[in-house]
Amino acid sequence: MAHTAYPQSYYAASANPVPQRPALQGEVETDVCIIGAGYTGLSTALFLLENGFKVSIVEAAKVGFGASGRNGGQIVNSYSRDIDVIERTVGPKQAQLLGQMAFEGGRIIRERIAKYDIQCDLKDGGVFAALTSKQMGHLESQKKLWERYGHTQLELMDEKRIREVVATDNYVGGMLDMSGGHIHPLNLALGEAAAVESLGGVIYEQSPATRIERGANPVVHTPQGRIKAKFVVVAGNAYLGNLVPELASKSMPCGTQVITTEPLSDEVAASLLPQDYCVEDCNYLLDYYRLTGDKRLIYGGGVVYGARDPANIEAIIRPKMLKTFPQLKDVKIDFAWTGNFLLTLSRLPQVGRIGDNIYYSQGCSGHGVTYTHLAGKVLAEALRGQAERFDAFAGLPHYPFPGGRLFQVPFSAIGAWYYTLRDKLGV
Template structure:
């Protein structure tokens, strides 16, 4: 039997203790079968259990194995395409609903951490850093846009102020969002899994869904068992494979790379990020970084289209880190890993229903930590018959990548090259 361990990441090395979870063997009956024990699946399971549903979660590897346990750990509001893009492409009512939800995911995370006493190193404060005047103009517009939707925990940072929060000479200013922040992402997932089990939910690990038998009473098959359910929630995102072909056609797995330094010590860490905020820059192909509880720097960036694993992650990311912080040139890198996220052509999440009883959410496009927690709530609402917010997402237009699966990777990479050139030239 295959036993897929966590990747050799800093998060896996510093994860909280978790109980062994069984492999599904035999037949199980439940109200809702959730495929995937990442944030989307765990959030859905928690909201459903709190509403009285019986829930069974199937995980192909281990809880938080995919993007939920490998990401940069940053709580970032809104979507990968911001609300102004949505406003231009949908009607005012749909835009209003989606705009109101854009800041809900971070609140859900904080509510979960408090309610279930999840130990995940939650810190408040996230910075968007501007590398040029164009970026700064974008942040000024973003602040006005978000405030129009009632999001007011924002402060524009001029060149002097941004030096007070990040010791990087490359930035001309920034935007501080105090409802943003950062967490240990794998420990958040493990804490949510424990909460699911505390409410009577069951999680099976090393139990990949290999086939969905559709119909009035759908059945999810694994290698050694099956789950009969009234409803199915497909929450595999970039790790779903071709289980649901119509979902795979409109999305593409992409890889992002992360490194973690050796412990820097309190003094050097405080010099780099005095307020312990997380930071991401405003480039299309952005860099992001933050401190850990034990004062390491986690630094990520880059995109590999088609989700191939680079041969030398440190060689890709370390130069980016040194461009931001030259003083770290002699600091050792203790961990380097890659993780996949799911990209859509619109860079907006895909939410919908297949038939009457199979629901899905996927395609966070690199903006998933907050959105996935919102998605779980929206999916649970739909299963309870409250579909207004679900429909606001489901009605977003989505299209296959040009050229199908064969050409989607080179087309996307070509687009990224173009935007990467724009980043370098500052326009």
């Protein structure tokens, strides 16, 4: 079966040991069949299992194969579009609910790590770095906005202060969020999968969903088996393909690129990021970086619309890294990989129900690590009959891309070019 082994990433090379998980064979019955063993699927499964549901997960490749096991590993609060945009888009009650949930995903991650003793190099502290005074103004507004929703672990940093936490001259200031932080993302997913299995959940790997038979009792088909369920949760995100056509037209897979250096000496690592915080800048197409548990620098950025794999990832990302840290010019790159995330036109997540019993969440738009963990809780609540928070997400408008799939890539690339130009010009 093509493309079902992990990419040659640092995360795959440093993953915790995992059991062999068989493919689905024959017929199985369950309460909830979840499609996709990434963060959305695993988080949903854990909340359901903790509430007495019988759960089976089908995964086309391996646990955390997609964005969950390839991302920058940063715990970043809120959504890809912040709460002020949501306030302008929806009514006050819905905005209030979504605003209150904006900081819950990070708490859920920490609860999971503690409860199930997941070894994934958790570190506290995330920095939003401003390259211009305009971006610094946005951070000042963002701090006030977040504090209005009770999020108080924030510190604005001037030029002198940010240089104490990031050894570069690039930034005019920033904001430190101590409830942000970073993790080894694949080991988080693998730990959550082990937790799912410890509660009686079953995960079938190498078992792509090929068809969902809709009806009063939906059936999920895979190449060698089928699962009859009361409910289906679609959690494939950028790796879903055309399994659910209604969702495909409203979202677009995009690729992001990541490189990892050879291990750095303790002195060099401490000189780059003395407090071991993770960092992302405030550009529209942002760069992000952090240290790993074994003192490598992970650096990511760039977006490939339509999710083609670029020929030379290091050639795209290494210059960005050296612009931030020229002192790394002689450092070797040990790993380079790409992974897809799912972009929506509004850059807000898409949550909803198809018929009475097929639920979905998708389209984190590059902001998925915390959101997916929240989504799992919200989907599980809805299946238990508590739909208020689910409805707040489901009420967000979904827009199809202009011209359908054919024009998604050029339209999005033009939009990104426009915003990148604005970032460069500082307007």
